[in-house]
Amino acid sequence: MGVPASATTRSGDPSEPVADRGHDVLLGDGRRAVVRPLDRSDLPAVTALHTGLDTTDRHFRYLSASAPDPRRTARSVLASTGHAVGVFEAGELLGVAHYVPVPDGSTAEFAVLVAPAARHRGAGTLLMEALAGAATAAGLATLTGEVASDNAPMMRVLTDLGRPLRTRPDGPVTHVRLETGDPTPLSDDPHWSRVSAASAISLTPVLAPASVAVVGASRRPGTVGRAVLDRIRRGGFSGPLAVVNPRGTPAPDLPWAGTVGELGTVPDLAVLCVPADAVVPVAEDCGRAGVGALLVLTSGVTGADAGRLAAVCAHHRMRLVGPNCLGLVDTAPGVALDATFATTAPAGEIGVAAQSGGIAVALGHELAAAGLGISSLVSTGDALDVAADDLLAWWAHDGRTRGAVLYLESARRPHEFAAVARRAARTMPVVVIPSGSSDAGRRAAASHTASTATPRTARDALYRQAGLLLARDPREAVQMLATLQSAPLPAGPRVGIVSNAGGLGVLAADACTDAGLQVARMEAGTRFALAGILPATAAVGGPVDTTAVVGARAFARAVTVVAHDPGVDAVVVTGVPTDLGDPLAEIGDAAGEPVPVVVVAPGGSRPRDRVPVHDDVTSAAAAVAAGVRRGHWLRHAADPVPALLRTDTTRAHAAVAGAGEGWLDPLGVLELLGAAGIPAAPVARVRTADGAVQRWRAAGGPVALKAEATGLLHKGAAGGVVLDVDSEDGVRAAVGRFAARFGDTLRGVLVQPMVSGGDEVLVGATVDAVVGPVLTVGPGGSATDAVGGRSHLLAVASPADADGAVADSALGPRLAAQGRAAVRDVLLRWGWLVRTVPRMVEAEINPLVLRPDGRGGVGATAVDARIRMRG
Numbered sequence: 001m002g003v004p005a006s007a008t009t010r011s012g013d014p015s016e017p018v019a020d021r022g023h024d025v026l027l028g029d030g031r032r033a034v035v036r037p038l039d040r041s042d043l044p045a046v047t048a049l050h051t052g053l054d055t056t057d058r059h060f061r062y063l064s065a066s067a068p069d070p071r072r073t074a075r076s077v078l079a080s081t082g083h084a085v086g087v088f089e090a091g092e093l094l095g096v097a098h099y100v101p102v103p104d105g106s107t108a109e110f111a112v113l114v115a116p117a118a119r120h121r122g123a124g125t126l127l128m129e130a131l132a133g134a135a136t137a138a139g140l141a142t143l144t145g146e147v148a149s150d151n152a153p154m155m156r157v158l159t160d161l162g163r164p165l166r167t168r169p170d171g172p173v174t175h176v177r178l179e180t181g182d183p184t185p186l187s188d189d190p191h192w193s194r195v196s197a198a199s200a201i202s203l204t205p206v207l208a209p210a211s212v213a214v215v216g217a218s219r220r221p222g223t224v225g226r227a228v229l230d231r232i233r234r235g236g237f238s239g240p241l242a243v244v245n246p247r248g249t250p251a252p253d254l255p256w257a258g259t260v261g262e263l264g265t266v267p268d269l270a271v272l273c274v275p276a277d278a279v280v281p282v283a284e285d286c287g288r289a290g291v292g293a294l295l296v297l298t299s300g301v302t303g304a305d306a307g308r309l310a311a312v313c314a315h316h317r318m319r320l321v322g323p324n325c326l327g328l329v330d331t332a333p334g335v336a337l338d339a340t341f342a343t344t345a346p347a348g349e350i351g352v353a354a355q356s357g358g359i360a361v362a363l364g365h366e367l368a369a370a371g372l373g374i375s376s377l378v379s380t381g382d383a384l385d386v387a388a389d390d391l392l393a394w395w396a397h398d399g400r401t402r403g404a405v406l407y408l409e410s411a412r413r414p415h416e417f418a419a420v421a422r423r424a425a426r427t428m429p430v431v432v433i434p435s436g437s438s439d440a441g442r443r444a445a446a447s448h449t450a451s452t453a454t455p456r457t458a459r460d461a462l463y464r465q466a467g468l469l470l471a472r473d474p475r476e477a478v479q480m481l482a483t484l485q486s487a488p489l490p491a492g493p494r495v496g497i498v499s500n501a502g503g504l505g506v507l508a509a510d511a512c513t514d515a516g517l518q519v520a521r522m523e524a525g526t527r528f529a530l531a532g533i534l535p536a537t538a539a540v541g542g543p544v545d546t547t548a549v550v551g552a553r554a555f556a557r558a559v560t561v562v563a564h565d566p567g568v569d570a571v572v573v574t575g576v577p578t579d580l581g582d583p584l585a586e587i588g589d590a591a592g593e594p595v596p597v598v599v600v601a602p603g604g605s606r607p608r609d610r611v612p613v614h615d616d617v618t619s620a621a622a623a624v625a626a627g628v629r630r631g632h633w634l635r636h637a638a639d640p641v642p643a644l645l646r647t648d649t650t651r652a653h654a655a656v657a658g659a660g661e662g663w664l665d666p667l668g669v670l671e672l673l674g675a676a677g678i679p680a681a682p683v684a685r686v687r688t689a690d691g692a693v694q695r696w697r698a699a700g701g702p703v704a705l706k707a708e709a710t711g712l713l714h715k716g717a718a719g720g721v722v723l724d725v726d727s728e729d730g731v732r733a734a735v736g737r738f739a740a741r742f743g744d745t746l747r748g749v750l751v752q753p754m755v756s757g758g759d760e761v762l763v764g765a766t767v768d769a770v771v772g773p774v775l776t777v778g779p780g781g782s783a784t785d786a787v788g789g790r791s792h793l794l795a796v797a798s799p800a801d802a803d804g805a806v807a808d809s810a811l812g813p814r815l816a817a818q819g820r821a822a823v824r825d826v827l828l829r830w831g832w833l834v835r836t837v838p839r840m841v842e843a844e845i846n847p848l849v850l851r852p853d854g855r856g857g858v859g860a861t862a863v864d865a866r867i868r869m870r871g
Helices: 040-051 055-062 070-077 123-137 152-160 190-202 224-235 276-289 303-315 357-369 388-397 414-425 439-449 456-465 474-486 502-514 524-531 552-563 587-592 617-636 649-655 666-676 689-699 728-745 799-808 817-836
Strands: 023-026 032-037 083-089 092-101 107-114 142-148 165-170 173-179 212-215 241-244 269-272 293-296 319-321 327-330 337-340 347-354 374-379 403-408 430-434 494-499 570-574 597-600 684-686 703-709 721-725 746-753 759-768 772-779 791-794 840-852 858-862 865-869
Touching: 023 190, 032 123, 032 303, 040 070, 040 083, 040 092, 055 107, 083 123, 092 123, 107 123, 123 142, 123 152, 142 152, 152 165, 152 173, 190 388, 190 414, 212 224, 212 337, 224 241, 224 337, 269 276, 276 293, 276 303, 303 319, 347 357, 347 388, 357 374, 357 403, 357 474, 374 388, 388 403, 388 414, 403 474, 414 430, 414 456, 430 456, 430 474, 456 772, 456 791, 456 799, 474 617, 494 502, 494 552, 502 570, 502 617, 524 552, 552 570, 552 587, 570 617, 597 617, 617 799, 649 666, 649 817, 666 817, 666 865, 684 689, 689 703, 689 728, 689 746, 703 728, 721 728, 728 746, 759 817, 772 799, 772 817, 791 799, 791 817, 799 817, 817 840, 817 858
Parallel strands: 107 142, 212 241, 212 269, 269 293, 293 319, 347 374, 347 403, 403 430, 494 570, 570 597
Antiparallel strands: 023 032, 032 083, 083 092, 092 107, 142 173, 165 173, 327 337, 327 374, 684 746, 703 721, 703 746, 759 772, 759 840, 772 791, 840 858, 840 865
């Protein structure tokens, strides 16, 4: 057992919301726990933890057979000079970790202690992850310590953290040095594998319960409780089913009781269909009885009641689905649970998660129409606990699910979601229908889920880099998933188009272009083969127009010929029936072609075959583009975040050591760029016109002069920039204009050699409140205002991620391969810098000028940059 927390700690009354109870975590066995900072109120619990040490504990903790006074040790752990964290399960302290900074403040010494009963459950790993995160936030780059050489479990904890670790054996001890920094959700960090496995285990009472009780099932038909009970019975749930209602049971043949605690058998899952004001008391009753999970269908559980419900479930280690949800379905043969009150799809291999019950129903209908079924479906509702990341973890481990579709209104745990989604996406396509893209949509999502939606740019970057595919609505999502399930992935973006009407081919070509695909032109051999099949009036160059007079067999042969063209990665086929027949009637043979063949059947004409069928060309193009993106992502999913040459962490930290809140001094910005290895045009600050003239002469050519004035941010718009000055008179005139315009606010003048004559690029960085640092790339200089031409990616990025962001921006068609490579390098370095200096909250290089480097390549030079720091 762990050590009970004191009555005054933040792990007290579970029915009351607490201001700072840390964050919920899952132990290795799927049980819930809380990790939070410790303070002096935790002294009794920390003392008790150190009191019960046996000989092995003392050896591992103190490297000797003896131990200091436990109370004195506990006081040192909680001393204000350091930082301590504890992991609690149901209010009991399972373990503690703390660090104390060394005198120079560059690193800190750490120690860990876990209660014997909590070992091998992941408590030590959770503590060290929390401690490393706290050290990162405090600006500590490393943690150091001494570990007994025979303490294999602790060494395994440190190794499995996934952070750089240096060890130096020294007789009976091993000296360790652990780099801090947050584990990235876009890497193969072991931390996220543990999170995924623990999430899956914890959902067993939710999606594979051995027994179920419906709390609040009424005798009255037409009520939610009665409807859910009836559906569970009709669905053939494999385990015991009971009813809880103090007013009697609607099903005399089922076990019944007035409360959950009075049932003879404690259910794994309790389905709550009670009034909103009764949810928390009933949840408390379920927790005391030992129920494993709650499914709360009730709406109106908001505000303080929602906090109390979450706290009760955390205290009693119950997983919670809802409240305000439609219910859940699991079609596994050994489960067969349908705990909803609406129609859903038949059994199959698709996992569905939706915060909206209505969207869940719509997805079920679309899956059924497409001939697909569900492995499990969960309406997460207000998602106080179980969310999409948990479900993705379950589907990745259940052995049944081959694809997933999610409707998300918010992302409370975006990094955990991205990390778990990334692992799931490696084994199955995951399609997301995001909401809140418009201002009105974001307001509606916030009111529906009582949470703030992730901003669109950050969200899209997160999804793209995690390997997720975006769809506009349930129909497109299901048709996209059906295509990915039944056709091979395209090797590239080149699409051959075949239609029996020129207008349809034009629409298909437009849709493919809008989706970022390339319309393929047929090679000579393909054109020759098509000419032998089709009428002389047919267009065979691409898009291929067979004309309306061809029969189904000739049309299908034309599709086969196009599919074998070496320059075609996928084929989009569209046609309409005429009095001469349906051109799509024999298209089923195309299911065996070497590239995916996607059919568009306008007006509801459905061929009888195995190829994917879409209602419109936009949906078909989106599905092909999704396949291209998925194929590219799978090829690069294992690409690491690169270790960059010419970066200097010590130099970067020194550059901002004395910086306060606000915009960093230009020379400090230049120093940070140098630390990141980003070439920059040199800058000199002068106070007088004579100083400016001296710098112009030293430059040996034209210079740019920029005013430094209090409150001046956008220098160009305010008349604070003069370019291409190449005479003494011009330099003096520019300085004079600055003095006249800015007066006493003018602090100095920056003189910089002119860098011009190449493509101009903007590279930016902002910190999203939920996702974290997000990079921006797009046209710079005079094209800076073309916001629509920008793309975004997370600061933790692989070269393939950076390449994709450049290609998705307006720069993609403009830059040759060497220019794209130069921008990619700067993006990766910019991401390194914003991760290395977490106080950066806003930064921009504009312009970044691309010019030939004299060695046959392209070099990038930062001409102007600004960085804003937080306090």
